[in-house]
Amino acid sequence: MDGRRDPGDEEVLRPRVVFSRCLGFESCRYNGNIIQEPVVESIKPFVEPVTVCPEVEVGLGVPREPIRLVRQGDGSLRLVQPETGDDVTEAMQSFCDERLGEIGSVDGFVLKAASPTCGLRDVRAYSSTKRGASFEKTRGVFGGAVRDRFSHSAIEDEGRLRNFDIRQHFLTRLFTMARFRRAAAAGKRRDLVAFHTRHKLLLMAYNQTELRELGRIVAGADGPPGDRGVPWDAYAERLDAALSRLPRRGSAINVLMHALGYVSDELTAREKAFFLDALEQYRERHVPLSVPTSLMRSWIVRFEQPYLDGQAYFQPYPQGLVDVLDSGKGREL
Numbered sequence: 001m002d003g004r005r006d007p008g009d010e011e012v013l014r015p016r017v018v019f020s021r022c023l024g025f026e027s028c029r030y031n032g033n034i035i036q037e038p039v040v041e042s043i044k045p046f047v048e049p050v051t052v053c054p055e056v057e058v059g060l061g062v063p064r065e066p067i068r069l070v071r072q073g074d075g076s077l078r079l080v081q082p083e084t085g086d087d088v089t090e091a092m093q094s095f096c097d098e099r100l101g102e103i104g105s106v107d108g109f110v111l112k113a114a115s116p117t118c119g120l121r122d123v124r125a126y127s128s129t130k131r132g133a134s135f136e137k138t139r140g141v142f143g144g145a146v147r148d149r150f151s152h153s154a155i156e157d158e159g160r161l162r163n164f165d166i167r168q169h170f171l172t173r174l175f176t177m178a179r180f181r182r183a184a185a186a187g188k189r190r191d192l193v194a195f196h197t198r199h200k201l202l203l204m205a206y207n208q209t210e211l212r213e214l215g216r217i218v219a220g221a222d223g224p225p226g227d228r229g230v231p232w233d234a235y236a237e238r239l240d241a242a243l244s245r246l247p248r249r250g251s252a253i254n255v256l257m258h259a260l261g262y263v264s265d266e267l268t269a270r271e272k273a274f275f276l277d278a279l280e281q282y283r284e285r286h287v288p289l290s291v292p293t294s295l296m297r298s299w300i301v302r303f304e305q306p307y308l309d310g311q312a313y314f315q316p317y318p319q320g321l322v323d324v325l326d327s328g329k330g331r332e333l
């Protein structure tokens with residue numbers, strides 16, 4: 001199997017993503033506002049959106065008095081409206097159980113930053129309902145439930161997605177997990193082998209140790225006849241671990257050097273030297289990764305190299321997202 005990408009594949013693939021409803025979908029903020037976040041707007045056309053507003057869906061109106069997390073004397077956290085004294089903790093916990101239990105297969109979440117319900121981190125939990133009360137940082141009730149139940153999904157808030165490296169990592173993970181979900185739905189051994197083959201260089205860039213473990217899982221899948229015992233769950237656990245952290249600069253260089261071996265016989269000495277210089281410029285942080293990667297992609301097309309052409313590493317998510325989001329000016333790609 002050469003790993004060649006199916007034409008039009010990324011146009012067909014639409015990851016299922018849960019968004020906080022206030023992020024450009026509906027005016028449901030406590031003050032009746034809607035948040036138009038450019039990064040979120042750019043992602044929407046490429047995914048299947050599912051929206052949620054926990055506060056509205058537990059019966060709080062629009063507009064409404066703000067709610068806050070309050071740390072009790074016994075250490076527990078309560079979700080209350082300071083102005084009214086209403087406590088919606090149990091209602092919110094029930095909503096989380098019900099909504100997340102029925103939501104089905106999901107590839108990612110984009111939730112509202114710092115929200116006492118949707119926040120994933122750095123949410124203020126106050127010592128009391130009084131003005132000026134001290135606070136600590138924690139996670140929102142719904143955001144925490146998402147973290148607990150969907151740990152294999154790509155999960156971020158709209159604030160962090162403004163950071164280029166975090167955004168690229170999120171999109172790579174999102175579309176990789178969507179491709180894996182599609183392969184697992186097909187369910188055949190050949191689907192697992194094809195997925196692994198296509199993602200070898202991407203996994204090499206992220207975590208070579210996990211790549212080796214994933215390779216062993218795939219090799220073991222070639223054992224008994226039939227498809228009933230395909231180790232999808234074991235592979236999913238290792239895939240999640242492999243994609244858990246942003247790839248390192250040196251790993252990206254190793255991948256491109258590995259790819260160079262497939263086309264080096266076709267290149268002139270000057271072309272090789274130019275490419276190696278681009279890698280060194282990237283190592284020294286003088287140019288973004290897109291510079292040597294674009295060179296390699298041009299050679300993949302020029303020499304019709306089927307294995308490299310099929311590698312998700314060279315286009316982990318749709319080109320439209322690259323054009324919209326990734327200028328590369330002064331940033332690492």
